Amino acid sequence: MREDIIAYMIVSLPGGWQGINTLHLYLSNFLSEYFCLNEIIILGIESSCDDTAAAVFLKGKILSNVVAGQEVHKAYGGVVPEWASRAHQKNIVPVVHQALKSANIDKSELTAIAFTKGPGLLGSLLVGVSFAKAMALGLNIPLLEVNHLQAHILAHFIKGNGRQGTGDGKEKEFPGFPFLCLTVSGGHTQIVLVKDHLEMEVIGRTIDDAAGEAFDKAAKIIGLPYPGGPLIDKVAAGGNALAFEFPHPKIASYDYSFSGIKTAFLYFIRDNIKKEPDFINMNKSDICASIQKTIVDVLLNKLIAAACDTGIKDIAIAGGVAANSHLRSELESLKKTQGWHIYIPARKYCTDNAAMIAIAGYYKYLKGAFADQSVSAEARYPF
Ligand code: KG4
Ligand code: ZN
Numbered sequence: 001m002r003e004d005i006i007a008y009m010i011v012s013l014p015g016g017w018q019g020i021n022t023l024h025l026y027l028s029n030f031l032s033e034y035f036c037l038n039e040i041i042i043l044g045i046e047s048s049c050d051d052t053a054a055a056v057f058l059k060g061k062i063l064s065n066v067v068a069g070q071e072v073h074k075a076y077g078g079v080v081p082e083w084a085s086r087a088h089q090k091n092i093v094p095v096v097h098q099a100l101k102s103a104n105i106d107k108s109e110l111t112a113i114a115f116t117k118g119p120g121l122l123g124s125l126l127v128g129v130s131f132a133k134a135m136a137l138g139l140n141i142p143l144l145e146v147n148h149l150q151a152h153i154l155a156h157f158i159k160g161n162g163r164q165g166t167g168d169g170k171e172k173e174f175p176g177f178p179f180l181c182l183t184v185s186g187g188h189t190q191i192v193l194v195k196d197h198l199e200m201e202v203i204g205r206t207i208d209d210a211a212g213e214a215f216d217k218a219a220k221i222i223g224l225p226y227p228g229g230p231l232i233d234k235v236a237a238g239g240n241a242l243a244f245e246f247p248h249p250k251i252a253s254y255d256y257s258f259s260g261i262k263t264a265f266l267y268f269i270r271d272n273i274k275k276e277p278d279f280i281n282m283n284k285s286d287i288c289a290s291i292q293k294t295i296v297d298v299l300l301n302k303l304i305a306a307a308c309d310t311g312i313k314d315i316a317i318a319g320g321v322a323a324n325s326h327l328r329s330e331l332e333s334l335k336k337t338q339g340w341h342i343y344i345p346a347r348k349y350c351t352d353n354a355a356m357i358a359i360a361g362y363y364k365y366l367k368g369a370f371a372d373q374s375v376s377a378e379a380r381y382p383f
Contacts, residue, residue, distance in 0.1 A: 044358025047128030048120025085123030114361020118381030204254025239289030
């Protein structure tokens with residue numbers, strides 16, 4: 001910049017040449033804040049259900065993302081809460097150790113620890129909460145409590161996460177506020193109006209089963225192991241989605257219901273097996289494709305209604321079911337037909353992970369929203 005321009009700017013400052021001190025102070029504050037914020041290193045810990053996870057976050061990027069699943073539940077056709085908390089106890093130390101090691105970060109370098117406070121299984125949550133509290137106390141660093149469902153949505157702000165696209169072919173890195181997020185997991189199904197990183201309103205929710213539960217229960221009915229969602233997705237790949245029809249629920253507003261679909265599916269399989277004992281094996285891919293299409297159609301019809309009514313075009317999906325191939329491809333088509341800007345997370349950030357907890361903790365850190373040592377887990381934790 002030319003010296004005369006700098007001189008003009010300084011003279012134009014309130015206080016003339018004396019204003020240089022103000023400018024210096026302003027610049028040094030800005031720079032120290034900027035570099036300080038960029039050096040924030042957050043350890044995220046997730047233990048709300050059956051995945052023990054830890055991740056390290058620095059400068060908007062995830063340095064490591066370690067997830068230990070729990071095979072023990074497969075034999076039971078669903079998560080056994082007591083087994084889950086025992087497995088978390090066994091896994092948490094090695095998982096955190098591995099996350100720090102892969103990130104090449106020493107625990108003494110951590111700025112803060114973020115953990116899932118809820119919602120989730122109480123016994124599982126307690127393991128992560130207690131571990132985070134003890135570690136933060138030992139290191140004398142702040143604690144950040146995170147809502148698991150908000151974290152699923154905030155995963156969209158991880159740099160380099162997933163696919164974004166717009167109907168007009170332009171790419172945006174992150175969704176713009178306000179946006180709508182369809183959060184679909186094993187325990188929750190919600191349409192969320194996201195006004196800011198930490199300001200969210202649930203405008204639609206399931207009144208009974210979650211979408212992931214519907215996938216898992218349908219899978220169980222046809223003899224697939226838990227969690228059945230990914231398996232239905234896989235088997236459906238070669239099937240005809242129009243082979244069988246299942247009823248859609250008639251629920252007002254943006255709310256969902258999946259228990260009727262599950263019952264209809266159960267009776268459909270029972271009745272067909274009576275006629276042909278090998279019905280499932282003979283039609284497995286068509287059955288999977290048809291039930292998958294039903295669940296996805298139900299999810300998207302309400303999302304389309306919410307988008308039309310609110311006029312919002314930035315549309316995101318989150319949660320384990322967001323990994324579903326059919327949901328993802330249908331959303332790609334809606335991008336064109338509805339002119340939506342769509343945000344589809346990478347699969348590793350759809351299912352439970354601690355990277356999303358770490359980034360949610362980062363936004364809490366920026367607001368100075370720290371938790372103290374009296375914090376505890378909450379199985380039901382609305383936002
Ligand atoms: O978010 P998540 O990992 O855990 C919860 O917070 O619940 O979601 C798990 C759910 C399970 O019901 C699982 O079957 C489902 O997400 N899921 C899928 C797929 N991948 C995971 N459902 C359908 N298709 C998939 N590809
Ligand atoms: Zn989840």
